[in-house]
Amino acid sequence: MAEKKATREALGDGLKALGASMPELVVLTADLAETTRAEYFRRAFPDRFFNCGIQEGNMMGVAAGLAAAGKTVFATTFAMFAAGRAFEQIRNSIAYPGLNVKIAATHAGISVGEDGASHQCNEDIGLMRTLPGMTIVNPADYTEALFAVEACARLKTPCYLRFGRAAVPDLSAGEAGYRFEIGRGRLLREGTDVTVIATGLTVSMALEAAQLLANEGISAEVINIHTVKPLDTALICRSAAKTGCVLTAEEHNIIGGLGSAVAEALSESCPIPLTRVGMPDCWGESGSAAALLEKYGLTPADLARQTKAAIAKKKA
Amino acid sequence: MEASVRKELTELARKVRVGVIESTNAARCGHPGGSLSIAEIVAWLYFREMRVDPKAPQDPDRDRFVLSKGHTAPALYTALALRGFFPWEELFTLRKLGTRLQGHPSMHALDCIDMSTGSLGQGVSTACGMALAAKLDRKDYRVYTVIGDGESEEGQVWEAAMFAAHYRLDNLCAVFDLNGLQIDGEVKKVMNIAPMADKLRAFGWEVCEINGHDFDEIERAFETARQTKGRPTAILSHSVKGKGVSFMENQAAWHGKATSPEEYEKAMAELTAAREA
Numbered sequence: 333m334a335e336k337k338a339t340r341e342a343l344g345d346g347l348k349a350l351g352a353s354m355p356e357l358v359v360l361t362a363d364l365a366e367t368t369r370a371e372y373f374r375r376a377f378p379d380r381f382f383n384c385g386i387q388e389g390n391m392m393g394v395a396a397g398l399a400a401a402g403k404t405v406f407a408t409t410f411a412m413f414a415a416g417r418a419f420e421q422i423r424n425s426i427a428y429p430g431l432n433v434k435i436a437a438t439h440a441g442i443s444v445g446e447d448g449a450s451h452q453c454n455e456d457i458g459l460m461r462t463l464p465g466m467t468i469v470n471p472a473d474y475t476e477a478l479f480a481v482e483a484c485a486r487l488k489t490p491c492y493l494r495f496g497r498a499a500v501p502d503l504s505a506g507e508a509g510y511r512f513e514i515g516r517g518r519l520l521r522e523g524t525d526v527t528v529i530a531t532g533l534t535v536s537m538a539l540e541a542a543q544l545l546a547n548e549g550i551s552a553e554v555i556n557i558h559t560v561k562p563l564d565t566a567l568i569c570r571s572a573a574k575t576g577c578v579l580t581a582e583e584h585n586i587i588g589g590l591g592s593a594v595a596e597a598l599s600e601s602c603p604i605p606l607t608r609v610g611m612p613d614c615w616g617e618s619g620s621a622a623a624l625l626e627k628y629g630l631t632p633a634d635l636a637r638q639t640k641a642a643i644a645k646k647k648a
Numbered sequence: 649m650e651a652s653v654r655k656e657l658t659e660l661a662r663k664v665r666v667g668v669i670e671s672t673n674a675a676r677c678g679h680p681g682g683s684l685s686i687a688e689i690v691a692w693l694y695f696r697e698m699r700v701d702p703k704a705p706q707d708p709d710r711d712r713f714v715l716s717k718g719h720t721a722p723a724l725y726t727a728l729a730l731r732g733f734f735p736w737e738e739l740f741t742l743r744k745l746g747t748r749l750q751g752h753p754s755m756h757a758l759d760c761i762d763m764s765t766g767s768l769g770q771g772v773s774t775a776c777g778m779a780l781a782a783k784l785d786r787k788d789y790r791v792y793t794v795i796g797d798g799e800s801e802e803g804q805v806w807e808a809a810m811f812a813a814h815y816r817l818d819n820l821c822a823v824f825d826l827n828g829l830q831i832d833g834e835v836k837k838v839m840n841i842a843p844m845a846d847k848l849r850a851f852g853w854e855v856c857e858i859n860g861h862d863f864d865e866i867e868r869a870f871e872t873a874r875q876t877k878g879r880p881t882a883i884l885s886h887s888v889k890g891k892g893v894s895f896m897e898n899q900a901a902w903h904g905k906a907t908s909p910e911e912y913e914k915a916m917a918e919l920t921a922a923r924e925a
Contacts, residue, residue, distance in 0.1 A: 382780065384811060385810070387804075387811070389770075389773070390776075390807035390808050390811055393770050394774070394777040394808075396763070397714075397763065397773065397774035397776060397791075398780060399777070400755070400762065400763055401708075401777070401781030405777075424764070425763075429756060
């Protein structure tokens, strides 16, 4: 069993690792240094770390100004307050001018847990996806997140990086020759009956679900879409054309996120039956991450069950 | 200030007003009122204050300008044209398809724009980021921003005001263009922002209050800003919306519309007479 680690740990570790070789790297936070793990960078490079206090809108503007003056900036806070509260600052001060700012959003999705719906951001991917030129990366595990931080830091354009609070299995760590490329999905398991496309925390679940299905003689192909935008349409369509049906799984509203992105790609390029699993356009609530994921159907067993239903659509 | 310098600057401000009327008239839309109220300020910034070079608009050591009240771009564009960043004729492309002179300033469309603006309340924050970068890089460039008084109702302006004082950004100078009017009427009636000087001092800023159409006062205020150490400076520039065109002065209705052919002739006649005066 792979070691479990939260992807936000990779944000802190990744920034700290990059600090020495990237003197232009500046990190901001809005009173969430410790919990976003931006603190790891602060301890190593205090002169290039600025706490903006609880003012996310201003932080995005400051990030834009720093970037316009040549800095590579990571602006860190919770997904809710980044994509949600500061959406318009991200749109007008960062995305429209195409500035070199990385919006590093932690505590995304319902796995935030006990804090409840006010803090469970299930809309961020949808919001960010509508901004021209915005790259959106939602890494599946610690190792992938570490690579994502570096790859986005080296990109000169705006990026939205999504990290989770909960510990998830670090599957990529055990993968020989793991290679991360922005915009390139990863075929994790080959199959012929159905394509399961997952992102972030649901990737390991999708792999477990595929194993459950295999025990029943069903062959599921599993794809990890760590970059929701730009979407790897070629990989998705190639797989969909082979298996004939697709299921998407994400810790996000099924409206606007991965499910929507895949639906758009499929219906334009290779129309086939699609099932979207995620938050079914409803609010979250308080509870442990595990309890919430179970209640809202984001477990390997649920994905396996939904996948069988997806295959049934194909036959209908 | 020497009389010849004052005369030269006064003529530049008049030309800024001509450019504002010409460009918005050609566009058949735009925001002349708040552009006319900052004519002296942008003339001072681009001809006396800022270290800029039309041949090297992206010079990393240049002073930066953020027009937070981005809708008054016609004033900025005219100052840039007068300073030699692009030809005067280009002002007539304002707001037209394919133009570099977007309705609100775009740094990607036009390389001498230091920050894209337009959505009110964001420019002080971006100016803070530039000022912070200068500090980090131990560079001596300065950052200027112009904010509207109606715009100062936006909470983000005060977030940024707090930030600038907290990080002691003495290389930042924010001009608040207090023309007293916003789209829906008088600022004090729509949402009173007074007392601005007390508020900004309480936030930790150096504050100068001036007549924004008087170059002697403008000179002294910017000198104070340059001399102030350890804190940012706010210049409260009391101005007249629509200044220089009689029928636009102090009229909120001239916030966001262009002249009719008759109004254009009248405005140009007044501005021409001002040169001969």
